[in-house]
Amino acid sequence: xxxxxxxxxxxxxxxxxxxxxxxxxxxxxxxxxxxxxxxxxxxxxxxxxxxxxxxxxxxxxxxxxxxxxxxxxxxxxxxxxxxxxxxxxxxxxxxxxxxxxxxxxxxxxxxxxxxxxxxxxxxxxxxxxxxxxxxxxxxxxxxxxxxxxxxxxxxxxxxxxxxxxxxxxxxxxxxxxxxxxxxxxxxxxxxxxxxxxxxxxxxxxxxxxxxxxxxxxxxxxxxxxxxxxxxxxxxxxxxxxxxxxxxxxxxxxxxxxxxxxxxxxxxxxxxxxxxxxxxxxxxxxxxxxxxxxxxxxxxxxxxxxxxxxxxxxxxxxxxxxxxxxxxxxxxxxxxxxxxxxxxxxxxxxxxxxxxxxxxx
Amino acid sequence: xxxxxxxxxxxxxxxxxxxxxxxxxxxxxxxxxxxxxxxxxxxxxxxxxxxxxxxxxxxxxxxxxxxxxxxxxxxxxxxxxxxxxxxxxxxxxxxxxxxxxxxxxxxxxxxxxxxxxxxxxxxxxxxxxxxxxxxxxxxxxxxxxxxxxxxxxxxxxxxxxxxxxxxxxxxxxxxxxxxxxxxxxxxxxxxxxxxxxxxxxxxxxxxxxxxxxxxxxxxxxxxxxxxxxxxxxxxxxxxxxxxxxxxxxxxxxxxxxxxxxxxxxxxxxxxxxxxxxxxxxxxxxxxxxxxxxxxxxxxxxxxxxxxxxxxxxxxxxxxxxxxxxxxxxxxxxxxxxxxxxxxxxxxxxxxxxxxxxxxxxxxxxxxxxxxxxxxxxxxxxxxxxxxxxxxxxxxxxxxxxxxxxxxxxxxxxxxxxxxxxxxxxxxxxxxxxxxxxxxxxxxxxxxxxxxxxxxxxxxxxxxxxxxxxxxxxxxxxxxxxxxxxxxxxxxxxxxxxxxxxxxxxxxxxxxxxxxxxxxxxxxxxxxxxxxxxxxxxxxxxxxxxxxxxxxxxxxxxxxxxxxxxxxxxxxxxxxxxxxxxxxxxxxxxxxxxxxxxxxxxxxxxxxxxxxxxxxxxxx
Numbered sequence: 001x002x003x004x005x006x007x008x009x010x011x012x013x014x015x016x017x018x019x020x021x022x023x024x025x026x027x028x029x030x031x032x033x034x035x036x037x038x039x040x041x042x043x044x045x046x047x048x049x050x051x052x053x054x055x056x057x058x059x060x061x062x063x064x065x066x067x068x069x070x071x072x073x074x075x076x077x078x079x080x081x082x083x084x085x086x087x088x089x090x091x092x093x094x095x096x097x098x099x100x101x102x103x104x105x106x107x108x109x110x111x112x113x114x115x116x117x118x119x120x121x122x123x124x125x126x127x128x129x130x131x132x133x134x135x136x137x138x139x140x141x142x143x144x145x146x147x148x149x150x151x152x153x154x155x156x157x158x159x160x161x162x163x164x165x166x167x168x169x170x171x172x173x174x175x176x177x178x179x180x181x182x183x184x185x186x187x188x189x190x191x192x193x194x195x196x197x198x199x200x201x202x203x204x205x206x207x208x209x210x211x212x213x214x215x216x217x218x219x220x221x222x223x224x225x226x227x228x229x230x231x232x233x234x235x236x237x238x239x240x241x242x243x244x245x246x247x248x249x250x251x252x253x254x255x256x257x258x259x260x261x262x263x264x265x266x267x268x269x270x271x272x273x274x275x276x277x278x279x280x281x282x283x284x285x286x287x288x289x290x291x292x293x294x295x296x297x298x299x300x301x302x303x304x305x306x307x308x309x310x311x312x313x314x315x316x317x318x319x320x321x322x323x324x325x326x327x328x329x330x331x332x333x334x335x336x337x338x339x340x341x342x343x344x345x346x347x348x349x350x351x352x353x354x355x356x357x358x359x360x
Numbered sequence: 361x362x363x364x365x366x367x368x369x370x371x372x373x374x375x376x377x378x379x380x381x382x383x384x385x386x387x388x389x390x391x392x393x394x395x396x397x398x399x400x401x402x403x404x405x406x407x408x409x410x411x412x413x414x415x416x417x418x419x420x421x422x423x424x425x426x427x428x429x430x431x432x433x434x435x436x437x438x439x440x441x442x443x444x445x446x447x448x449x450x451x452x453x454x455x456x457x458x459x460x461x462x463x464x465x466x467x468x469x470x471x472x473x474x475x476x477x478x479x480x481x482x483x484x485x486x487x488x489x490x491x492x493x494x495x496x497x498x499x500x501x502x503x504x505x506x507x508x509x510x511x512x513x514x515x516x517x518x519x520x521x522x523x524x525x526x527x528x529x530x531x532x533x534x535x536x537x538x539x540x541x542x543x544x545x546x547x548x549x550x551x552x553x554x555x556x557x558x559x560x561x562x563x564x565x566x567x568x569x570x571x572x573x574x575x576x577x578x579x580x581x582x583x584x585x586x587x588x589x590x591x592x593x594x595x596x597x598x599x600x601x602x603x604x605x606x607x608x609x610x611x612x613x614x615x616x617x618x619x620x621x622x623x624x625x626x627x628x629x630x631x632x633x634x635x636x637x638x639x640x641x642x643x644x645x646x647x648x649x650x651x652x653x654x655x656x657x658x659x660x661x662x663x664x665x666x667x668x669x670x671x672x673x674x675x676x677x678x679x680x681x682x683x684x685x686x687x688x689x690x691x692x693x694x695x696x697x698x699x700x701x702x703x704x705x706x707x708x709x710x711x712x713x714x715x716x717x718x719x720x721x722x723x724x725x726x727x728x729x730x731x732x733x734x735x736x737x738x739x740x741x742x743x744x745x746x747x748x749x750x751x752x753x754x755x756x757x758x759x760x761x762x763x764x765x766x767x768x769x770x771x772x773x774x775x776x777x778x779x780x781x782x783x784x785x786x787x788x789x790x791x792x793x794x795x796x797x798x799x800x801x802x803x804x805x806x807x808x809x810x811x812x813x814x815x816x817x818x819x820x821x822x823x824x825x826x827x828x829x830x831x832x833x834x835x836x837x838x839x840x841x842x843x844x845x846x847x848x849x850x851x852x853x854x855x856x857x858x859x860x861x862x863x864x865x866x867x868x869x870x871x872x873x874x875x876x877x878x879x880x881x882x883x884x885x886x887x888x889x890x891x892x893x894x895x896x897x898x899x900x901x902x903x904x905x906x907x908x909x910x911x912x913x914x915x916x917x918x919x920x921x922x923x924x925x926x927x928x929x930x931x932x933x934x935x936x937x938x939x940x941x942x943x944x945x946x947x948x949x950x951x952x953x954x955x956x957x958x959x960x961x962x963x964x965x966x967x968x969x970x971x972x973x974x975x976x977x978x979x
Contacts, residue, residue, distance in 0.1 A: 002451040010898065014905060021838055039834035039915050040922070041765045049764035049841065053772065056848065060776075063856050071860035074881050076796075091793055098783040105750060105779050112757040113772055116693075117764065123962055124695040124955040125759035128979050133755070134702045134748065141747040145740040145786070152790040153733045159792065160729035178556065178647070197646035210646070240726075244647045245550040245557075246659055248724070248799060252865035255796045259726050261659055262549060263643030266726035292880045314877040321876070323799040323867040325543045326550060327557045328468050332875035 043120050050117025057110035061103075073291075077284040080318065080339070081254040081270040083159045088255070090155055094148060162237065162269040169235040169269070172228065174320070175209045176240065176247035176260040179329035181320055183228035184209050184221050187354055193218015197243055197262075206358050209241070219356045222349065227336035228320075231345035232275045240266045248324035251337060253279070259324055272339045279339070280316045289316050409520070411512030414935050416519050417498035418830055423519075424490025425819065426904065428526055432481040437897050439474045442466045444890035446872035460538070468871040472541035473559050475869055477533065479544030480567070484574055485529070487677040487811060489522050491819050492578075492616075495680055496585050496609040498826060502928035503603050505594025505945060507938040510587040514580050521577035525570045532566035540567040543869060545670070548641040548662050552633050555648045565634070568627050575624045582613035582620075589613075594927075596947035600704075600979070601966065603926050603951040604697060607704050608683025611711045612676050618715065619672040626665035633657070660725050667718035675714040677811055679707060681818020682749060682778075685771040688825050689753055691924045692768035693760030694962050696952035699752040700979045706745035706752075713742040723791040724798050732791035739789035743782065750779050761955070761962070765922070766840025767825035773848050774817040781809030784859065799869075802862025805855045813851045820844075820903065827907075828921050832933045833914030839906040846899035853892030857885050925965045926951050950979055 036042055041049070079088050116124075173184035173192050186192045194212040202213065208225075211218040230236050240249050242260035249268070250257045258268040279285055292314045300310035322333035340348060410416060438457070441450055449464030460470035497515065501508050509515045532539045541559030542551035546567070554561035589610045593602075602610075629640040633654070641662045642654035690697040697703060719727070719735030753775045762768065784806045787793050797803065820843075827835045861882050866873060873879040873886070920929035927947070931939045945967040953964040958974065970976055 006452075010901065013898070014901065017839070017842065017902060018905075021836070024838070037915055038921075039837045041763045041768075041837065045837070045841075046762060046764045049769060050762065052845065053764075056845075059849065060852065063852050067856050067860060071857060071885060074860060074864040074885070076863065076865055087792060087796065090790070091787070094787050094790065094793065098786055102780060102783055105754065106776060108754050109757070109772065109775055109779070112754060112760075113762060116757060116760045116762050118694070118761045122761050124693060124761040126696065126955050126957055127698060127755075127759065128696045128952070128977060129699045129701065131702075133751075134699055137751040138744060138748055142744050145743055148786065148790065149737055149740045152736055152792050156729070156732055156736065156790075156792040159795070160732065197644050197651055200646050200651070244645055245553070246547050248867075250799070250865075250867060252796055257724050257795050257798055259724055261726045262645050263656075263658060264660070264726055288881065292877055295880045295883070296877065314880075316878075319876070319878060321867060325472065325547075325869040327472075330472070331468065331870035331872055334876065 041118070043118065046118040050114045053110050053117075054114035057106060057114075060106055060110075064099075064102075073284075073287065076252055077279070077282050077288070079253070079255050080274040080279060081256065081272055083155075083270055084253075084255040084273075086155050086158070090151060093151075097144060097148070159270075162235075164237065166235055166237075169237045170230065171237045171239060172230070173209070173239045173241060174249045174260065175223075175243065176249065176322065176326075176333075177243035178245065178327050179322075179333045180225065181249075181322075181333065181335035182209055182223055182225050183335070184211075184223045185349060185352075186217070187220030187222055189217060189220060191217045192239060193221050193355070195241070200243070203358050207355075210243075211355050213355075213359055219354065219359065221355045222352045223355065224352060225335075227317075227338055229338045229340050229345050229348045230272055231342045232272050232278075232339050234342070235269060235271045237269045238267060240268070245326050246324045247322045247326050247333070250321050250323035251318065252321075253318050257323060275339045275341060276316075276318060279318070285316050289314060409516055411508070411516045412935070412937055413497045413501050413509050413512070413515060414830070416515050417494050419519050420489060420493030420497060420522065421823070421830070423523055423526060424485055424493055425823075426907065428481050428485040429490065430900075430904070431530070432478055432486055433897055433900060435474050435478040435481070437893060438466075439471055439478070440890040440893045442471060442871070443873075444887045446874050466871075469538055469541055469558060471871040472543075472557070472869065473539045473563070476540050476543050476546075476559070477529070480529065480540075480571075482812065483544060483673065483677065484571070485522075485526055487815050487819070488578065488673070489574070491677065491680050491815065491822075492609065492612060493519070493522065493581060494819075495605070495684060495822050495826070496581065496613070498830065499605055499928060500585055500588055500609055501592070502829070502931060502939060503606050503926050504589060504592060505597055505927050505947060506588060506592035507940075507944070509584045510592060511584055515584050518577045518580035518584065521573050521580065525574040525577060528566055528570035528573065532563050532570065535562045535566065537561045537563060539563040545666060546630075547666070548630060548633065548659050549645055552630060552642060553645070553647060553652075568631055572624060572627055575620045575627075578616055578620050582616040585609055585613040586617070594944045594947060597927075597966075600701075601947055601950045603683075604686035604700070604703055604707075605680075605683040607707050608679045608686075611707050612679045615672045615679075615711050615714060616676055619669040619676075622665055623669035623673075626662055626669075629665070630662065660722070660727055663722050663725050664718070664727075667721045668715075670721060671718040672711075672714045674807070674811060675710055677815045678778075678818075679710065681774060681815040681822075682707075684818045684822040684825075685753065685774050687924075687926070688767045688771040688821050689756050689775075690952050690954060691825075691922050692763040692765055692771070693756055694763065694954045695756055695760040696954055696977075696979070697752070698755040698758075699748075700950070700952065702748055703752055706748045709745040710742060713738060713745070717742055717789075720789050720791070720794070723794045729791075736789060736791045740786065743786055743789070746778075746782050750775060750782070763922075765824065766835070766837055766844055767821045767922075769841070769844040770817045770821035770824065773844065774814050774821065777809050777813040777817065777851065781806055781814060785810065796865075797862055799867055800862035801858050801866050801868055804868050805858035805862060808858075809851075809855050813855070823907070825922065826928075827910065827914075828917035828933070829928055831911050831914070832917055832935075833910050834917050834921065835910040835914060836906050839902055843899055843903045843906065846902070847896055850892045850896035850899060854889050854896060857889055861885055861889075920965075923961075923963050925953055925963050927966055930965060930967055950977060952979070953977060 171186045175182040194215040195210045197210050199210040199212055240258055240260040242262040247260040254270050256270050258266050296311045304310050318337035320335040320337055453461035453466050454464045460467045538559040540563045541557050550557050551560050632638040633640050639654040639657035641659050642657045645652040686697045717739045719731050720739045723732045930945050947966045948969045955962045
């Protein structure tokens with residue numbers, strides 16, 4: 001029914017446009033304006049379109065300002081990792097540069113479109129080239145880009161070039177599969193045991209990440225699901241594996257992402273700087289949680305009206321999500337990340353079972 | 361050989377099979393040549409299996425743009441509905457998706473298939489074949505002064521391979537296990553294993569066959585364009601007198617020849633992994649309860665091979681649009697395109713650099729981070745010639761006498777969206793920044809602005825501008841104005857907010873955002889985006905109506921309605937095999953003598969010899 005109605009509406013819209021066009025032509029005729037059906041732009045057209053071009057510039061600015069005003073609040077809160085700070089700084093500097101370039105060039109483009117809208121019998125200025133001008137707008141962008149390149153490359157190098165020999169770092173494996181995450185800790189020795197999908201069927205399928213039981217390093221490994229904890233201010237080295245297809249371990253609050261590739265171990269490292277408890281107090285996060293809970297409240301009303309259970313209130317948690325298309329439930333492949341104080345982390349990890357208990 | 365009469369015209373006719381050789385020596389031919397040379401036309405040879413570049417251009421336009429474009433847009437509206445009102449029941453889903461929308465609610469698998477086929481159709485079938493196929497075919501012979509392409513036969517084959525490829529791609533929509541659903545980028549293992557994704561069975565097989573045929577079609581076309589531009593330019597048409605459209609189409613064809621075969625190789629290796637047990641891209645995989653036999657391959661290899669085409673591909677899409685814009689802005693500004701040589705240099709620079717930036721799609725693929733630095737460097741380099749082009753377009757408008765025909769509006773719109781989209785490319789091209797926005801809606805917003813809007817505007821501009829050449833009629837300009845403004849407003853309405861959704865951390869290719877309460881506050885933005893998308897879709901119906909109506913009932917066009925200097929407007933309105941009756945015109949000047957001081961008219965066609973007291977334009 002809706003389909004039919006939509007089709008009818010579209011058809012009527014089409015007829016309306018056609019008729020409006022016809023009416024316009026008739027009015028023009030009646031006003032004594034020569035019916036110009038050449039379909040080539042006239043001086044009047046140029047005037048109108050030129051003005052619309054300028055109006056469009058205003059539209060671009062308004063849309064930009066509106067989006068920043070209305071949507072800035074959905075952006076991620078301040079970075080929760082050490083390298084996240086230089087990341088955010090580079091992001092905002094880059095944005096400042098491109099917003100300036102955008103404002104300036106769009107203005108020139110649309111203002112010229114308006115100012116030089118065509119009038120009859122005016123000749124344009126025969127200006128074929130000016131190599132000095134070309135030099136100016138080659139060199140200036142080149143300099144700006146070079147600054148961004150160097151800045152970016154230094155930051156990238158600092159993030160990606162991490163030492164694996166750091167005694168103090170905790171090594172965690174993020175194990176991706178269709179469609180959930182598991183995290184594996186190295187246990188007491190902080191060394192992950194060898195693992196491969198070949199071993200998944202060992203121990204009646206309880207060897208959930210395929211640990212190779214012949215490697216003693218793996219006997220004290222701890223596998224967790226649903227959520228994993230990391231201690232604040234400690235460097236974490238993530239080793240990513242995938243069981244089946246490409247996935248991507250995306251941890252946006254920490255400005256971290258790395259693909260999980262079957263047949264390969266990829267890695268990424270960061271140092272979390274804000275505990276979950278701390279982040280929950282962050283004003284931006286508080287505001288976001290408020291907004292979300294208002295929406296959940298409204299949605300709950302609808303559910304209750306249908307006789308269903310209302311939704312639980314939302315509390316902020318760091319998230320690990322999948323950001324590489326991986327099949328049917330790609331949209332629901334998540335794991336909670338909890339950043340604890342060192343004390344709470346130790347308490348949490350000591351309550352978890354090691355692989356050795358599965359080997360019994 | 362000038363002035364010499366053909367000693368043996370009969371022999372030449374017998375050598376019909378070497379039409380290329382005939383065309384090469386076609387300096388002083390009269391139209392008698394074409395009476396002897398061509399057999400009688402039937403409906404089939406004129407409209408179906410035509411070897412005439414003008415008819416083939418129309419075939420590409422109608423198949424690639426009108427037909428495939430319509431389907432591509434329709435697919436996007438379907439999944440935009442799902443994104444704005446997740447898991448709601450819609451009658452359209454029921455009608456169009458059948459079993460894939462039980463009780464009108466979209467199935468997650470078909471969502472992934474829809475985004476995959478939408479991307480595939482739009483990038484390859486609409487913006488590559490539809491853009492290059494139409495305009496390279498129409499304009500290369502006419503603007504360089506040739507009778508036709510070097511090989512009319514290969515040209516015809518190229519179109520029909522494209523048609524076949526389109527048919528196969530569309531047929532994959534109706535396969536029982538679903539069409540390919542691993543994204544238009546079809547990374548293995550997801551695209552290799554039907555056990556991991558049902559669309560990776562027959563759907564993916566058909567996708568691969570379709571694309572293999574598409575690549576063949578594209579290569580045949582590109583080879584033809586390259587050979588024609590090099591060999592068949594008329595007397596006086598030196599390379600630096602070529603209009604920028606030809607430079608763009610020529611360089612695009614070269615990039616195509618270099619990069620498409622690599623996609624074909626990736627596809628072939630994938631076919632081997634899928635069907636012949638090899639392990640090029642696969643290793644250590646456990647799916648549906650069993651360990652698969654593959655050992656030693658890497659999906660990252662596929663990514664390298666894919667993006668070695670994938671990145672030049674986006675310039676294959678964009679360069680023709682930029683060339684078209686140069687032409688239309690110059691004509692409608694009544695001014696030379698500013699900085700012709702710089703424009704040529706930037707086309708060449710973009711083409712070269714486009715082959716060394718592919719890794720910016722792979723910053724977090726697990727490849728060696730050092731490569732990340734290398735590709736950031738080359739990617740930001742490519743921004744420089746792009747900036748030069750934008751400034752040159754703006755300077756062309758300065759002190760012009762702008763004629764706002766619909767083609768001009770779309771050309772200016774292209775510059776506007778090219779700047780906006782290109783600038784966000786600077787963020788994405790920085791490997792550091794890519795970490796947190798890779799595979800989010802920020803990327804989607806970026807590439808839609810530069811490809812889906814910019815290049816599409818170039819396509820529209822070209823259609824409005826060369827419609828008189830294609831069909832001998834004019835399109836309705838008021839409908840053109842409505843089409844432009846509604847599209848322009850909706851385009852920004854769809855894609856500006858999308859950047860924020862991406863920066864909020866929302867990954868792309870998510871069937872719904874409702875699995876994460878964290879994203880609940882993005883729901884409103886998604887509704888806004890979808891509403892603008894629906895408006896944009898509706899605006900294209902105006903174009904479709906205008907196109908079809910004008911094809912049959914549009915005002916009959918005169919020979920040179922836009923008062924343009926280039927050669928195509930010296931050919932008669934009625935299409936002739938061989939384009940010009942009698943001799944092919946000779947060329948005496950570059951393509952941009954608009955408003956030249958000392959001339960009576962505000963344009964001087966390329967075919968007018970230099971006057972007695974006239975200075976040759978330095979360019």
